[in-house]
Amino acid sequence: MQRKLNLLLLLFSLIGGAVAFCLGELLLGRLLGEWPSILVIGLYFAIVALGMGLGSLLAEIISPRLNGWSWRQRYLGLSWKLLPLAVVILLGVGILMEFVYELNFGSLKPVKDIVMVIDDSGSMEQSDPGNSRYSAARDLVMRMDGDNKVAVLTFSDEATVVQPLTSLAKAGNREQVTSAINTLRTTQGGTNLSGALSEALNVINGDSAAGRGAMVILLSDGVSRLDASAELQAYVDRGIAVNTIGLSLSDPSGPALLKSIAATTGGQYYDVTDANRLADIFRQIYDRLGDRTLVTERTDNTQHSPYYGALRILSLVLIGAALGLGLGIVFDNRHLAKSFGLGGIVSGFLAGLTLEYGLSSHGFLNAMVRLLAVLLLTGVIALFTAIIPVGEGRLTRRGRGETQPSPRPSEGFPTRGKRSSKGF
Incomplete structure (x- = not known):
């Protein structure tokens, strides 16, 4: 039992982790949103296990500093057979932890009711002469799931409920909502954000069922007066x-107010x-609705939750231990x-902290945060043999049996009854 460090294993583990990161990013980009997120995240960590396992095996084949030459001669074939088992373990643990992470605890409600609040003031004739905001709203309604409810409001000087919260589960309701949107036209008037938000809340309070969360999409091109701290407290x-x-906003006070509304309410x-x-922005908002995975930013109403932050870190600790x-x-x-x-355990804790406090709304930076987390997972594990002593100790019966030396005949039993030839 001694402390050892295989620098080649450290290097190959990091390379394997980097390759796994690239494959994982392709997986997230193509399948997250198309496949169940629980399966996608399980596959993500299974790929990390495969990358590190292959890198570590190749390093020990070249320089078996940790396992010794006898391992390479006797047990290398067994190690190749056991590699898929390690990948399956990470797949299972990743799926389990992602499943737990996506559970809604306490009074948390999944967002199912969506209220679109669309600016119809006269300035929209210049900001959106082709009425793209209406086609974007129609496209979003057609994209929504059947368990969603949707409402449509327009506003200028006053707010108008074009379509109250309507379930898309019933046949014909989707066409009813899109038909209502088709009737919309730009009006003349100012930009009353306060009245629009107040009316949107009335729609939600009057029609949102218990156990369902709600979200508002607010589009505007103008400047308005709003006391965010007071008028948004109900939200x-x-x-x-x-x-x-914010559409084509030239006055800096416009973006500042819209940013304040979003930041105050968690949007x-x-x-x-x-x-x-x-249309792309509406779709992006909907696709991010309730987005909560271990390797992406939380964009639902748990975004700033310390409980889900701690749960992410704990999940990465268990995934690191399994790895x-x-x-x-x-x-x-x-x-x-x-x-x-x-x-x-240590690498998972560091990776969890990195993901929890490093992920943001910036796509490229998020990818770099995930890369750092994967390298921490693979690198710290490879370094730990310099801290915890290791030696040869097989896990399987085959390993223990093959390492037993066979006794020599002279060492097996005493030679009773044999006399020396001397003296005769």
């Missing part, structure tokens, strides 16, 4: 996020200079399993 109390879209602000991009244990199983070495497992 804060109900946990209703207001996602704001996001989107700055749009081209009205033709509105280290799986690597020890690959090498069929109980001492390595212990060392790598403890290293996985």
